[in-house]
Structures are given as structure tokens and as C-alpha cells.
Amino acid sequence: MMKHNGRKIVIVGGGIAGLCAAVYALKCGYETEILELHDMAGGLAMSWRRGPYTFETCLHWLIGSNPHGEFHEQWKEVFDIDRLKFINPREFVRIETEKGDCLRIYTNADLLEAELMARAPQDEETIHDFIHSMRSLGKFKMLDPSGNLAQNWLPMLQDVPMFPLLRRLGKMSGEEYAQRFSDPLLRQFFSTGDVGRLTAIAMVLSLGWMNESNAGYCIGGSQAMIRLIEEKIRSLGGRIRCKARVQQILVERDLAVGVQLESGERVLADWVISAADGHATIFNMLGGKYVDPTIRKIYDERNTFASYLQVSLGLAMNLSGEPAMLTRIIEDPIRIDPETETSHVAFRFFHYDPTFAPPGKTAVTCVLPTRNHKYWDDMRNSDPAQYRIEKARVAEAVINVLEKRIPNIRKAIEVIDVSTPASVIRYTGNWKGSMEGWLMEPGGGIKPLPNTLPGLGRFMMVGQWIMPGGGLPSGPMTARPAIKTICRQDHVLFDVHPEPEAAVA
Ligand SMILES: Cc1cc2nc3c(=O)[nH]c(=O)nc-3n(C[C@H](O)[C@H](O)[C@H](O)COP(=O)(O)OP(=O)(O)OC[C@H]3O[C@@H](n4cnc5c(N)ncnc54)[C@H](O)[C@@H]3O)c2cc1C
Numbered sequence: 001m002m003k004h005n006g007r008k009i010v011i012v013g014g015g016i017a018g019l020c021a022a023v024y025a026l027k028c029g030y031e032t033e034i035l036e037l038h039d040m041a042g043g044l045a046m047s048w049r050r051g052p053y054t055f056e057t058c059l060h061w062l063i064g065s066n067p068h069g070e071f072h073e074q075w076k077e078v079f080d081i082d083r084l085k086f087i088n089p090r091e092f093v094r095i096e097t098e099k100g101d102c103l104r105i106y107t108n109a110d111l112l113e114a115e116l117m118a119r120a121p122q123d124e125e126t127i128h129d130f131i132h133s134m135r136s137l138g139k140f141k142m143l144d145p146s147g148n149l150a151q152n153w154l155p156m157l158q159d160v161p162m163f164p165l166l167r168r169l170g171k172m173s174g175e176e177y178a179q180r181f182s183d184p185l186l187r188q189f190f191s192t193g194d195v196g197r198l199t200a201i202a203m204v205l206s207l208g209w210m211n212e213s214n215a216g217y218c219i220g221g222s223q224a225m226i227r228l229i230e231e232k233i234r235s236l237g238g239r240i241r242c243k244a245r246v247q248q249i250l251v252e253r254d255l256a257v258g259v260q261l262e263s264g265e266r267v268l269a270d271w272v273i274s275a276a277d278g279h280a281t282i283f284n285m286l287g288g289k290y291v292d293p294t295i296r297k298i299y300d301e302r303n304t305f306a307s308y309l310q311v312s313l314g315l316a317m318n319l320s321g322e323p324a325m326l327t328r329i330i331e332d333p334i335r336i337d338p339e340t341e342t343s344h345v346a347f348r349f350f351h352y353d354p355t356f357a358p359p360g361k362t363a364v365t366c367v368l369p370t371r372n373h374k375y376w377d378d379m380r381n382s383d384p385a386q387y388r389i390e391k392a393r394v395a396e397a398v399i400n401v402l403e404k405r406i407p408n409i410r411k412a413i414e415v416i417d418v419s420t421p422a423s424v425i426r427y428t429g430n431w432k433g434s435m436e437g438w439l440m441e442p443g444g445g446i447k448p449l450p451n452t453l454p455g456l457g458r459f460m461m462v463g464q465w466i467m468p469g470g471g472l473p474s475g476p477m478t479a480r481p482a483i484k485t486i487c488r489q490d491h492v493l494f495d496v497h498p499e500p501e502a503a504v505a
Contacts, residue, residue: 003029004029004030004031004237005028005029005030005490005492007029007030007270007271007490007492008030008031008032008033008268008269008270008271009021009022009025009030009031009033009269009270009271009272009273009486010032010033010035010259010268010269010271010272010273011025011032011033011034011035011272011273011274011275012035012246012259012272012273012274012275012276012285013034013035013036013037013043013274013275013276013277013429013463014034014035014036014038014041014042014240014275015041015042015043015044015045015275015276015428015463015475016042016045016226016229016463016472016474016475017275017462017463017464017474017475017478017479018036018041018043018273018275018276018462018463019034019041019078019226019229019230019233019240019475020078020229020462020475020476020479020480021273021275021462021479021482021483022034022233022238022240023078023079023229023233023236023238023479023496024077024078024479024480024482024483024496025238025273025483025486026233026236026237026238027236027495027496028483028486028487028492028493028494028495028496029492030271030486030492031237032233032238032239033238033239033240033267033269034233034238034240034241035241035244035245035259035261035267036240036241036242036243036244037243037245037429038242038243038427038428039242039243040242041226041230041240041242042222042223042226043428044057044058044424044428044430044435044436044464045058045059045222045223045226045472046222046223046427046428047221047222047223048417050312050415051314051414051415052314052357052358052361052414053312053314053356053357053361053414053415054355054356054357055310055312055356055363055365056221056222056223056348056350056353056356056363056365057222057367057419058221058222058472059217059218059221059222059225059472060217060325060348061206061209061210061215061216061217062086062215062216062217062218062225062472063206063209063214063215063471063472063473064081064214064473065081065084065086065088065213065214065215065216065218066086066212066213066214066216067082069209069212069213069214070140070141070142070209070212071142071214071473072214074473074476074477074480075476076498077476077480077496077497077498078229078232078475078476079225079228079229079231079232081225081228083228084218084219084224084225084228085218085219086216086217086218086219087216087217087218087219087352088107088210088213088215088216088217089107089217089323089324089325089352090106090107090108090111091104091105091106091107091323091324091325092105092106092107092207092210092324092325093105093189093323093324093325093326093346094323094325094326094327095188095327096326096327096328096329096405097185097328097329098328098329098330098331098404101185102185103115103119103183103185103186103189104323105189105207107207107210107211107213108211109131109135109138109207109211112131112134112207113127113128113131116130116131116183116186119183119185119186120181120182120183120186122182123180123181123182123183126180126181127181130180130181130204133165133169133204133208134204134207134211135208135211136161136162136165137162137165137166137201137204137205137208137209138207138209138210138211138212138214139158139162139208139212140159140162140205140208141154141155141156141158141159142155142473142477143155143156143159144480145448145477145478145480146480146481146484166201169200169201169204170199170201170442170443170445170446171199171442171443172199172200172442173196173197173198173199173200173441174190174191174195174196174197174198174199174203175190175191175196175197176200176442177190177191177200177203177204178190178191178196185329188329188344190203192344193306193344193369194305194306194369194439197303197439197441198439198440198441198469199440199441199442199443199444200442201440201446202440202469217324217352217353219353219355220353220355221353221355221356222472225472244261244263245262246259246260246261246262246276246285247259247260247261247262247285248260248285248286248287249272249274249281249285249286249459250266250268250272251286251289251456254455254456254457255456255457255458255459256272256456256457256458256459257269257272257458258272259272259285270490271459271460271486272458272459273460273461273462273482274459274460274461274462275461275462275463275479276429276463277428277429277430277431277465278299278431278437278461278463278465278466279299279431279465280429280431281461281465282295282299282453283299286453286456290453290454290455290456291453291454292454294450295450295453295454298449302438302439302441302468303438303439304431304432304434304437304438304439305434305435305436305437305438305439305470306369306370306434306435307369307370307371307373307376307421307424307425307432307433307434307435308368308369308370308421308433308435309336309367309368309370309376309394309418309419309420309421310365310366310367310368310417310418310419311365311366311368311394311398311417311418312363312364312365312366312415312416312417312418312419313363313364313365313399313402313413313415313416313417314357314361314362314363314364314413314414314415314416315361315362315363315364315412315413315414316360316361316412316413316414317360317361317362317406317409318351318361318362319349319351319362319364319406320351320352320362322349322351322406323349324348324349324352325346325347325348326346326347326349326405327344327345327346327347328344328346328347328401328404328405329343329344330343330344330345330401331343334368334394334397334398334401335397336368336370336372336394337370337372337375337376337390338372338375339370339372339375340369340370340371340372342368342369345368345398345401346366346367347364347366347402348364348365348366349362349364350362350363350364350365361414364402366398366402368394368398369435370421371432372421373421373422373424373425373432373433376390376420376422376433377421377422377425377433379422380420380422381422387420387422391418391420392418394418395416399413399416421433435470436464436470436471437463437464437465437467437468437469437470437474438464438465438468438469438470439468439469440468441468444468446468446469447468448466448467448468448477448478448481449465449466449467449468450466451466451478451482451485460482460485460486461478461482462475462478462479462482463475463478466478480496483496
């Protein structure tokens, strides 16, 4: 339990960002209460249980998983990450066509280089350049957005040799990067879906961190880490209230003074932090009163990550011979909804996580991106029977794709579960059901968006809607500067070391 500084912060939303903000606030002596609409914390960092199976939606990789790697220390400020068990799959993804062509994207740069050279020796120069970029960016040091030049000089100095590479990749989309290769499967790897719209930095950097074993998967998935952060919050005396949907942020004389829940209850505080969806915060909870042309432009013009359906299967089958992730490129595309078709069907076989299925059985998931959130959300509200039929149709299409690859799979199915963009909206409130907030597009840099609103005091925003590209690290990366600003304004010492003694200045 920390020494209390006499002030209270209320946090809207118990996703990773809200939880991280709570830890930082508690460490600085604030009384802290999180209000979360769902019946459990995590937001998009979520899994759900169906029978003996657990279906993960979020965690593919966690940047900072390596105890000696970049970002690990920042996680340690928030929770005891070393209690998690990480694994680093040898193959990130295997891409296959129905005709039998197959590309393995290894997480190790040497293996990947050998695989690419064997497939497309004519691309030698481009492959070397790619692998060199992957190795270099794996050493990239993230700057602390809450730090000044004096605090960031060392990582900046270490990053200087990478600046030309970052500038070059930063201007290019995944799609443009893909054009440099002649291997059709490698091209697809860089250009499919939202990956093709992101700056090329995103994928090369992620592969770089995988090569450093610093983007691993933790056993138990994203909820394993969420539970440890919740534990930390409780040990520091913080409160997490679930099934508490915030309807309005209460404002007096242009200062946030608390929130009103859907139930009518008011929770007053010295500061309000929204760790919930950005659009709902600004335009619903605050009624669009604190908006300037910059914010309007961001919400009018910037592109978001797509939403998605997730088909999850519980299979009474040992699939440990399969890769962790397998993308099948199919000849007859699946129609997901009236605006969306896909010929790329990506499966995750969770055979490496013994907590997700009993021995000899496997939890399998398949995420199908769509931007047509409205179709699914409207149908769920207006025609639940049709919604069920449509979900079953998509599940059937996915099972057919899997059956072509693994015969007899159908007989092993024990559980079928389908979530849709309507589920994402219902359980997390994310605008358009987006899976990661704003796309990190070419030319946009790696800068966070403003975390305050014009004219509104004692209010801050954190989370994926502040940090383009989203991801779990956007939680601590946006929560830390927000609490630091609050401490500065309140003349409270910002002390958030892994095992700190909070003090009031
Ligand atoms: C399919 C998928 C795969 C992903 N893979 C990875 C990965 O491998 N690695 C990685 O780092 N990231 C990954 N991500 C991204 C990552 O999950 C998100 O970027 C991150 O969890 C977002 O956290 P957040 O706290 O900003 O937002 P959210 O998780 O959306 O949290 C916001 C919280 O606010 C709550 N809320 C909203 N409105 C209200 C209200 N009115 N009142 C009360 N509470 C409210 C919501 O219920 C939610 O809990 C993935 C995401 C998806 C969907």
C-alpha cells in the first residue's frame, strides 16, 4: 500500500493503458479507481473460455519479453514481467498456397535469409538489405515520450546510425516495400491487408525484435499479463470496478471533476484519465465540446486499423507438428460480408500453450479482418437470428479451408465460436470495432498524438488512440507521460521505479 498524497484519479477503461496508468498513479500516491464496462479487465488484451478451450484474441508478440531487451525495464515499472514464461517460436508464420508453394518466415535472421536466398537468389541484394535492416532495427532504442532531451540523449545517440534507415522505411508503405522482391509469397507477406498500408518500419522492426528474442509470446496469453498487473494494482491499494460503464465525463468551469456512470452514479475525482476509445471519449462522454481543428482533422481523416471476425475452434487433435501461425492463400476467396472478401486465411495453432487446451487437444483461431463493422453491428441489433446464420456461414468457410490442409479435421471439432466486429464494439467500445486504433502510415512518424484536449483541464487521455500503431506497449508508453504531467502540475514527486517509495514533494 502506497503513501497517499490526498488526491484521487479516476480512470475510464481497464484495458492495458488504463491498468498501466493506475499503477503509475498509485506509485505516485494517488487514490486510483478504474471503471471498466466489461465484467473483466483487459479490453482488447482478452481471451475467453469455451468448454475446455481458451481462445486468445490479442497476443502474438510482446515487445520487451527479453529480460535484457528493449522495453523490458518499462514493463517492470508496471508489473513483475519476469513471472511470465515466454516462448519464441522458430517460425513467425508459414505462408502456403493451395498448389503447395510454401514460405517460412523465420524469427531468426540467419534462417530467414537462407530461406529467402534459396527461393529467390535473383533478389540477393534486396534480401541482404532487408535482413540487414531487420538486424539493425532489432537494436532500436525507444525514446521515453515522457522524457526530455537530457533523459533521452543516450538512446537517441544509440539510434543515430539507424536514422537514415528509419527515414527511408518510414516513407514507404508495406505495399511499396513488397514491390522490391520478386518472390510472390514474400510480396504478399509485406502487402496483405493493413500490413500493406502501414509504414514498412512496422513489420521490419517487429521482425528485428523477434530476431533479438524480444517479441515473445507469454504462456497464458494476454490475460496472464493483465492478471499480474491487476494483482499489482490491488497490492498498491487501487480499485478496479467492472460492469461500470462511464456515460459522461463531468466538467465544471472547464475542469474535469469526475464521471457519471450509466447507472446514474457519480464518481468524483481530482483528475480524470480516459483510457477508453478516443472517439467515444471526445464526442460522446464530453459531447464534442473540447475539440479544435487539429483534433477534428485527426478523427475526420486518419485511417484506423480494420475490425475483425474471429473464428475459434476447439479441436480434439494434437497439432503440435503445425507452425504457430499458418496463412493459407486460397484460390476461391471467402466472402466475409457484402463488402469484404479474403483469399488469405491465417490460423494460429496454440499447441505451444498448454493452458489453452487439455493434452492432445488444440485451440485454433482465425482472424478475418473487415472494415464493414456496421454490417455486423446492425445485424446483431436488428436480426439476431440472421446474425447467427451469418456467423455459422463464415465458420463453415474457415473450416473448409482448414480441412483442405488437415484432412479429417471436421470430426475433431468440439467447439466452434465466432466473434464479430459487433463483439469488439460491445466488449471494448472501440470505434468502428478497430483492433489497434490508428494505422501507423508512411510519413506519419512514430509520434504520439496530443493527450490533452483544448480548453479542458485536469483531464488526460492514454492508450492506443494516442499512440498510432497501438499494441500493448502503447499502454505504458502513453500512461507514463500522462501521470508524469499530472505529478508535475500537482507538485508530486514522479517516482515509479520497480519497487519505489512514493513521496510527496
Ligand atoms: C486481433 C488482435 C491482435 C493483436 N495482437 C497484438 C500483439 O501481438 N501484440 C501487441 O502488443 N498488441 C496486439 N494487439 C493490440 C492490443 O491488443 C491493443 O492495441 C491494446 O490492447 C489496446 O489497449 P488500450 O488499453 O489502449 O485499449 P482497449 O484494450 O480498447 O481498452 C479500453 C478499455 O476501455 C473500456 N471502455 C470503453 N468505453 C468505456 C466506458 N464508456 N466506460 C468504461 N469502460 C470503457 C473497454 O471496455 C476497454 O477495456 C492486438 C489486437 C487485436 C485485436
